[in-house]
Each structure stands twice: as structure tokens, then as C-alpha cells.
Amino acid sequence: MDFPQNMSMEEAFALAEAEARLNAALQESKVRFDKAEMPNRLNEDWRFGRPHVYAREWAARFKDGENCFEYVGFDNSDEHITRLTADDEDLRQTEMLMPTIGSDALLALHLKRFGDGHVLYIEEDTKEPICLGYGTRWAASPSTFIMVAPGVKAEVAITYACLEIGYIFATCNIQVAEGAELKVRVNTWGDGADGRCMLITNIQNMGGKVAHLTEYQGLRWVREETVAEIYAPGSETKLFSANKLGENAVLDQHTKQIHHAGGATSDLLYKNVLDGNATATFAGNIYVAPGAHNTDAYQSNRNLMLSEDATVNSLPGLEILADKVRCSHGSASGPMDEEQLFYLLSRGIPTYEAHQLIADGFLNEAIEKFKG
Amino acid sequence: MSLVIKNLHARVKDGAPILNGINLEIPKGEVHAIMGPNGSGKSTLSKVLCGHPDYEVTAGSAEMDGQDLFAMSVDERSRAGLFLAFQYPVEVPGVTNANFMRAALKARLPEGEEVDAVSFYKELRGKMKQLGMDPKFTARAVNEGFSGGEKKRNDILQMMMLNPSYAILDETDSGLDVDALRIVSEGVNAMRAPFRSFLVITHYKRLLDYIRPDVVHVLYQGQIVRTAGFEMVDYIEQHGFDFLKTSEE
Numbered sequence: 137m138d139f140p141q142n143m144s145m146e147e148a149f150a151l152a153e154a155e156a157r158l159n160a161a162l163q164e165s166k167v168r169f170d171k172a173e174m175p176n177r178l179n180e181d182w183r184f185g186r187p188h189v190y191a192r193e194w195a196a197r198f199k200d201g202e203n204c205f206e207y208v209g210f211d212n213s214d215e216h217i218t219r220l221t222a223d224d225e226d227l228r229q230t231e232m233l234m235p236t237i238g239s240d241a242l243l244a245l246h247l248k249r250f251g252d253g254h255v256l257y258i259e260e261d262t263k264e265p266i267c268l269g270y271g272t273r274w275a276a277s278p279s280t281f282i283m284v285a286p287g288v289k290a291e292v293a294i295t296y297a298c299l300e301i302g303y304i305f306a307t308c309n310i311q312v313a314e315g316a317e318l319k320v321r322v323n324t325w326g327d328g329a330d331g332r333c334m335l336i337t338n339i340q341n342m343g344g345k346v347a348h349l350t351e352y353q354g355l356r357w358v359r360e361e362t363v364a365e366i367y368a369p370g371s372e373t374k375l376f377s378a379n380k381l382g383e384n385a386v387l388d389q390h391t392k393q394i395h396h397a398g399g400a401t402s403d404l405l406y407k408n409v410l411d412g413n414a415t416a417t418f419a420g421n422i423y424v425a426p427g428a429h430n431t432d433a434y435q436s437n438r439n440l441m442l443s444e445d446a447t448v449n450s451l452p453g454l455e456i457l458a459d460k461v462r463c464s465h466g467s468a469s470g471p472m473d474e475e476q477l478f479y480l481l482s483r484g485i486p487t488y489e490a491h492q493l494i495a496d497g498f499l500n501e502a503i504e505k506f507k508g
Numbered sequence: 509m510s511l512v513i514k515n516l517h518a519r520v521k522d523g524a525p526i527l528n529g530i531n532l533e534i535p536k537g538e539v540h541a542i543m544g545p546n547g548s549g550k551s552t553l554s555k556v557l558c559g560h561p562d563y564e565v566t567a568g569s570a571e572m573d574g575q576d577l578f579a580m581s582v583d584e585r586s587r588a589g590l591f592l593a594f595q596y597p598v599e600v601p602g603v604t605n606a607n608f609m610r611a612a613l614k615a616r617l618p619e620g621e622e623v624d625a626v627s628f629y630k631e632l633r634g635k636m637k638q639l640g641m642d643p644k645f646t647a648r649a650v651n652e653g654f655s656g657g658e659k660k661r662n663d664i665l666q667m668m669m670l671n672p673s674y675a676i677l678d679e680t681d682s683g684l685d686v687d688a689l690r691i692v693s694e695g696v697n698a699m700r701a702p703f704r705s706f707l708v709i710t711h712y713k714r715l716l717d718y719i720r721p722d723v724v725h726v727l728y729q730g731q732i733v734r735t736a737g738f739e740m741v742d743y744i745e746q747h748g749f750d751f752l753k754t755s756e757e
């Protein structure tokens with residue numbers, strides 16, 4: 137280790153200590169990776185995710201991708217944002233402890249590269265959404281941490297751009313304190329070639345209101361693992377997704393609404409429009425812990441099929457271990473409503489535009505509910 | 509110039525025949541009314557003219573100013589000047605009234621041209637005011653959660669914005685309150701012109717008192733069985749359709 141000249145003993149000591157911690161953390165993530173199972177088809181959480189194609193290529197790119205790594209980060213340099221640094225031990229621990237739904241091994245790979253991303257400690261109401269963006273043509277692994285202080289209202293917009301054959305593996309940790317209100321809108325897009333994105337999100341709601349929306353467009357493959365954990369009564373957690381999937385697109389979404397505390401609500405609405413031979417998988421779980429009485433938890437997955445070659449796998453699940461719980465889950469997939477289409481056509485709107493309008497309208501329900 | 513329907517036969521796809529040889533000519537500038545018992549085929553006729561996919565034309569023809577309607581797609585017929593105000597206007601979730609109207613108007617412009625937003629909103633707001641509609645309806649999804657009467661007004665609004673040459677109004681009066689009936693009728697009357705025709709389908713005299721038709725047809729079992737003047741409206745109002753059944757025997 138090279139110490140800069142003129143460094144005091146204390147500074148040198150602190151630096152050495154930081155480096156030691158970093159090495160220990162790297163070792164820890166290596167151990168975690170070695171222990172974890174790479175995604176495979178026998179793993180229930182990866183049943184429809186085509187792990188043999190995607191996860192392995194993915195791991196390879198992130199393993200030896202160091203030199204080819206291209207990363208562009210931009211933000212609106214709001215005072216709430218600081219850049220993440222590799223030696224932030226607390227946040228590394230937070231990320232290390234993130235629950236995944238089948239992707240522990242990939243998360244461990246991500247941890248090895250820990251250090252790109254942003255930290256948002258939001259202690260005052262935001263007037264405009266705080267915007268963050270990440271993009272790559274090869275491989276990027278940004279982490280975002282959002283913490284909202286008690287009683288504070290905030291909006292955050294995150295964009296992930298997978299250009300050409302870019303892969304993004306992103307994590308997002310969200311903590312909402314009592315009485316806080318947060319809206320997070322995640323937009324992920326590709327320019328159509330072969331972009332792939334994986335997003336692991338953990339929401340911890342301590343008695344606030346949080347709404348989370350993801351939107352995907354123009355990507356080849358997307359996997360999303362979203363775990364919302366509800367820790368306090370009075371919490372409101374809303375999860376939305378609105379996606380347009382075209383030819384060859386594969387979307388693989390996994391969610392958990394975990395009610396640790398009673399007297400809280402969670403609501404999920406995931407909607408997709410599928411065209412061509414697109415595939416969408418939704419596996420959602422509502423878990424109500426013993427003692428989490430008076431929970432309201434809902435979950436709905438709706439798909440509009442524009443093509444007969446598109447496939448939907450919808451696997452909603454419930455596990456309720458408390459009393460006085462109101463829960464519902466449902467999924468529905470169907471073609472475009474003939475009467476709606478005829479109505480638009482009868483006003484002179486051409487077929488293609490009519491399809492687009494109806495498809496956008498279908499997704500709008502989730503977007504409008506997110507806006508509240 | 510007219511809408512000419514000759515010997516039109518149509519049935520539900522792979523199902524029962526509903527229209528059994530309709531002959532009807534509506535010259536430009538005239539208002540015709542169609543009356544007839546429930547299930548006689550009035551809505552089917554209007555939907556067949558617009559090209560609804562549930563139905564199949566098995567014989568006959570329909571020409572609009574010399575153009576073969578049945579050779580055109582649904583949207584082409586509309587852009588060529590045909591309009592149907594539906595008996596049951598459809599809800600289109602998530603698509604705002606404004607975006608819907610703008611798409612319909614854009615489809616009438618040359619390729620690549622955009623609707624001018626300022627004049628569009630001005631016109632839309634003006635017509636909504638004329639129909640007693642709250643301006644908030646521009647931002648609401650098409651007909652979603654609208655009351656019965658609001659849906660009917662919304663269809664008339666679309667007609668006013670699209671300026672068709674041939675407008676079919678299928679029971680536009682049902683669901684309208686007395687004030688709305690007057691407002692909508694005034695709107696229709698204001699649009700009467702030598703270059704435009706109306707086909708008004710209704711069960712009630714009160715609408716036709718406002719919109720005086722030039723000719724009244726009676727549709728029964730998929731055929732036009734009577735064509736007369738306004739006196740037919742009074743007759744039906746008083747005696748119902750029993751005369752059709754007795755004349756059959």
C-alpha cells in the first residue's frame with residue numbers, strides 16, 4: 137500500500153484500516169458467491185427465466201468485464217445526492233443483506249464491484265423529482281440507496297439505459313421512515329438490439345407511504361426481483377409495473393410483499409402488453425407473518441396479448457399466518473377487446489395507431505395509480 | 509350524392525341472418541328516421557354499414573357517394589365521411605378523450621402532419637360547452653365511468669368534431685335527460701346542411717319533434733317495410749307496431 141507523503145499517522149492508520157475492511161468485504165462477497173448456486177432451471181425462481189442463456193452469459197461478462205466496463209452516470213446534482221464510494225461499509229453491509237428471489241450468486245458478483253451508484257439521504261421535501269441515470273454499452277452495476285427521513289415527501293426517477301448490447305445489473309435499497317412519502321419511478325430502456333437488465337430492489341417501509349413503478353421498453357431480457365418489507369402499522373406500499381414487450385423480449389418478474397407488522401396495506405399491479413413472441417413471467421408472493429393481524433394485501437397481474445405467439449406465465453402466491461387479513465390475488469390475460477378496437481377504428485383511427493392507443497391506455501392504469 | 513343501400517343481407521358470422529334485403533336511399537342534405545320494434549335489426553344495420561367484425565354481408569351493396577362501402581376498412585369508411593353514434597358507446601380505459609379525438613383528427617391529415625394543439629383544444633372546449641359537458645372530460649378516459657347520458661353526449665361531441673357527411677345516430681335519445689335531449693338535438697340541427705345527411709334511429713317521437721326528419725322508415729324483421737312522412741311517427745306513438753303483425757297475417 138502506498139501512503140501519500142505528508143500524511144499524518146492518524147490518516148495513514150485510517151486509510152490502512154479502510155483498506156483492510158474493503159479486503160475483508162471482498163473476501164466475504166467471494167465466499168457468498170462460492171456458496172450460492174448460480175441460477176439454473178432446477179431452481180424454482182428461475183424456471184421461466186432462461187438461466188442457461190442469460191444468467192451465465194451475464195456472470196461471464198461481469199467477471200472479466202472489468203476493462204470493458206463503460207459507465208455513464210448523470211444526476212441533476214441535487215443537494216440530496218452523493219456518489220457512492222467503494223469504502224462505504226454500512227451501505228456495503230446493507231447491500232450484502234439484501235433479500236433476493238433466486239439471485240444470491242449474481243448479487244455476490246455485483247458486490248465484488250461495489251462502488252458505483254448514488255446515495256440519497258432525503259431530509260427535506262423535494263420540489264421536483266430527483267433524477268438519476270445510468271447507462272452502458274457493455275456492463276454496468278450501479279447501486280442506489282434511497283433513505284427518506286420521517287415526515288418527508290420525495291420523488292425519485294431512475295433511468296437505466298442499456299444501449300446496444302449493454303447489460304445492467306442494478307440494486308436499489310429503499311428505506312422509508314414513519315410518515316414519509318416516497319415515489320420511485322424506474323425507467324429502463326434499450327435501443328432495441330440486445331439490452332439486458334436485472335434489477336434487485338428492496339423496499340423497507342417503517343410506517344410511511346411508498347409507491348414504486350417500473351417500466352421497461354426495447355430490451356431483450358429483463359429480470360426483476362422486488363421485495364417489499366413492511367415493518368410498521370399504517371404503512372402503505374404500492375408496487376406497479378407497466379411494460380411493452382415486443383418480438384423476442386423476455387420479462388421475468390418476481391415479487392414479495394412481506395408483512396412483518398400488522399395494520400398495514402400493500403398493493404401490487406403489474407401490467408404488460410405483449411407482442412410478437414414476447415414472454416412475460418410474473419411470480420408474486422404475499423407473506424403475512426404470524427401476528428401481523430389486520431393486514432390488507434393485494435396483488436394483480438394483467439396482460440394484454442397482441443399476438444398469439446406471446447406467452448405469459450403468471451404464478452401468484454399467498455402465505456397468510458395471521459388473523460383478520462384481507463388478501464386477494466389474481467391474474468388475467470387476454471387479447472385486445474374487439475369492441476374497443478372497433479370503436480377507435482369507427483372514428484377513422486388506423487389499426488396500428490388504434491392498437492398503440494389501446495395498449496398505452498391499458499398500461500396507463502398502472503401509471504395513473506402510481507401518480508395517485 | 510347519397511347513401512344507397514340495395515338488397516342488403518347480413519348475418520351474425522356463422523349465425524342467424526338478421527338483415528333480409530334492405531333497400532334504402534338517403535340523399536345528401538336529408539334527415540331520415542328509422543323506427544322499429546326491439547330486435548328488428550336497426551343497430552345491426554348501422555354496425556354493418558360501419559364494418560363491425562361480428563357480421564357478415566351475404567348479399568347486396570352499400571354505396572356512399574358512389575364509393576363501395578363494403579370494399580373499405582372500418583377506419584377508411586370513417587375517414588370517407590361515415591359516422592355512427594353508438595347505441596352503447598364503448599369504454600376505452602386509459603385513453604383520454606383528448607388523445608382519442610386528436611388521433612381521429614390526425615388520421616384525417618396528410619401523412620406526417622400534426623393536429624395543431626391550440627386550435628384543437630379551443631374547438632374541443634367550445635363544442636363541449638355547447639353540449640353542456642364539463643371541460644374535465646377532456647382528460648378522462650373515453651367513456652370510462654361516464655353515466656349513460658354522458659356517454660351519448662360524448663359520441664355527439666365526436667360527431668361534431670369529425671364533421672361527417674353521413675351520420676347515423678342509434679338511439680342517441682335513450683339515456684338523455686330532457687335538457688340534454690334538447691341540447692343534443694340543437695347540436696344536430698345546427699349541423700344540418702346540404703352536404704350532410706342523418707339517419708336517426710329512435711323509439712320515441714320526442715327526439716323527432718326536435719329533429720324533424722324528412723322521411724321515416726319502419727324496419728321489421730330485417731327489412732324496411734314502410735317508408736312515409738312524419739305522420740308515421742305520430743301513428744307509431746299512438747298505436748305501436750301491432751299493425752306490422754296484423755298485416756303479416
Ligand SMILES: Nc1ncnc2c1ncn2[C@@H]1O[C@H](COP(=O)(O)OP(=O)(O)OP(=O)(O)O)[C@@H](O)[C@H]1O
Nearest residue numbers: 520526544545546547548549550551552553562595
Ligand atoms: N353479435 C350478435 N350475436 C348474436 N345475435 C345478434 C348479434 N347482433 C344482433 N343480434 C340479434 O339480431 C337481432 C337484431 O338486433 P339489433 O341490435 O340490430 O336490434 P335493434 O333493432 O337495434 O333493437 P333495439 O331496438 O332493442 O335496439 C336481435 O335478435 C339480436 O339479438
Ligand SMILES: [Mg+2]
Nearest residue numbers: 550551552595
Ligand atoms: Mg338497437
